[in-house]
Amino acid sequence: MDGFKKRLNESVQFKLSFTLSLVILVIAILAGSFSFVSAFDEAHELQDDMLRQVAALFDRQHLPLSHLGDDGRARDSDEESRVVVQYLYDGSKAAATGNIGAPLLLPPTLPDGLHTLDVSGEPFRVLVKTTSDNERIAVAQEAGVRNDIARASALRTLMPLLILVPILLLIVADLVRKLFLPIASLSAEIDGRSEQELHPVEDRYLPAEVRPFVVAINRLLVRVEQSMETQRRFVADAAHELRSPLTALSLQAERLAQAEMSDLAHERLITLRRGIERGRNLLDQLLTLAKAQTVSTVPKAPISVQHIFRRVLEDILPLAEARQIDIGVDGEQDAALWVSEADLIAVIKNLVDNAIRYTQDGGTVDLSVTTKDGQAIVRIQDSGPGISVAEQQRVFDPFYRTPGSDQAGSGLGLAIVKAITDRIGAKIALALTDEASHSGLRVQVSVSLARPSHQGSARTRNAPPLPQDTESV
Incomplete structure (x- = not known):
């Protein structure tokens, strides 16, 4: 119950749906009760009119009662709708006319009109009428049968309401949900933005209240x-x-x-x-870092990842040679990415520079690119000490350096990479190269492809060949 109250107080959509449903149910109950009582009373009035019509028919047509059975009703008639018609005499006159065995034992002193009487423990609705021949007749019907007929008629009146109210409740709930869809879409759109996407929110299709x-x-x-x-x-x-x-x-x-x-x-x-x-x-x-956090211009053409590898390796080879690190590109697969060349160079160069700095002398650093499900996956992995799982999220913070690190640096390299990847819509993930020994670092950057990747010598620009895992470059 507390959870329901909390949700009712927090959700405008739920509160509106609940309030409208409650109002509809209250109105439906009131309207149904009024309709049921009205139909029930009307059915009783129609049954009273039927008794009057039967009495008037006997009076106008001077019909004898001898055609009725011993119980005062027509043979083969419906048990539930039977109407008893009999003369109403006092004891002496009944003996003289031979009507002592009347179906119902009714008091002979009943005045003309409608009455509700208990006869032999059963309730009856009785109409007493004096005919034009000065004979008194009684037209009676069981009250239980009358109530059953009236109740069935009233329920038939309620049936459309009972069917339509649940449908109306479902329609109201769905309508309220659809009315709040623009707000939900707006929330999802804002929630999906990066911290760099500060363009105005589109309000053209939103309700005036929002x-x-x-x-x-x-x-x-x-x-x-x-x-x-x-x-x-x-x-x-x-x-x-x-x-x-x-x-x-x-x-x-x-x-x-x-x-x-x-x-x-x-x-x-x-x-x-x-x-x-x-x-x-x-x-x-x-x-x-300041440039990485600004919105870059839209590139006019896709850029080759292999071309970026060449550019980065040309700049970084002296550092790798000084450390005698085996650095090269694993495989010849290429991918064309619709991103800025400067952004992609900054990402790969910072990752490769980190890999070289944190890899021991004589270690290895491999670069590769593959494609899968419309994504280009750029990997840079090394044979260094790696980064523990607990530290893998914090290393993207500016000026943060892993404990025990003795390498010279500012702690901004991975922060720059994270800023650029967030801005261009890429995803970056860190993992250990060797899970068994808990060593090595594998950085994976996933970027949407501008077009299907090409195998082999697919390159968008001419450049000298890359070193392929050469020893001690």
Whole structure:
């Protein structure tokens, strides 16, 4: 009962359906009761009229009662609708006329008119009438039979109402549900948006009562978009402004390295230059993250994943060579994706860069792309320590780094990847490469295909061949 009250208070749709159904039921009960009583009384009145017509027929036609059976009714007549007709005499006159064996023992002093009497323990409806021959006749019918006939007639009157009310309740419930469908569709549309999709909500097909609420939501979305844009512009401007002094510091450090100094000073200068370089990398990552959170332009043509692999490997090979990491593309299958080239490069480059940095020297990093159910599945997997299941969701947070990590970095790489994949409608999933040893990381990015993928040498742009799992690239 508490759950019902809670749902009734929380759901406008349920409350409206319940209220309308309750009103319909109350009105149907009142109308049905009135109809039943009216039909019941009318059936009794019709039966009384029938008794009057029978009496009038005997009076006008001067019909004798000798044609009736011993029980006062016509032979082979219906038991349930029998009407008893008999003379009404006092005792002496009844003996003189030979009517002592009358079907019903009625008091001879009954006045003319309708009466309800108990005869031998059974109720009867009796009409007493004095004929034109000054003879008194009684026309009677069992009250139980009359009530059964009246009740059946009243129930037949109620039958359309009993059939139509449940149908009406179903129609009302379905109608209310359909009236709330635009609101449910609006809720699903808003719930399915990413945090970057702040365009106004369409209110053209919504009811007038809901439209002010949607207008308020649209105004809020505009304010949120302005606030986010201000924040992104601040981050981008701050990062851009900080690049100049860091560049100047880097140049000064280079000039200082050319001067004569002690070994201790030279060691501290190297540490300073590394710190400056980390600062510059952090600013570059912040700029990339700010760009990733903005809405990109719609690409004019699909881009080849294999082409992006080449571009990324050309940039990342020096780092892999320094670590003696076997890096290459597994397979020759290609896929054409309708996404921005800059976005796809940023995603794959950050993933490959992370894989190389967190893989031990002499490890392996494999890139591959497959297609399934209209999706291109890009995989980057390595032989590094991997990421535990408990940490796999937190690593997408900006500046978050897994505990115990000793690699230099800003903690923004996966945050940039997540921002871009959310914006382009892609899905990213992390898993361990080797479940048995709980090692290695496999990153899988699923993107909708622009067109069916091609096998073999299907490429959209010309580029030098890729290394195919070469040893110690």
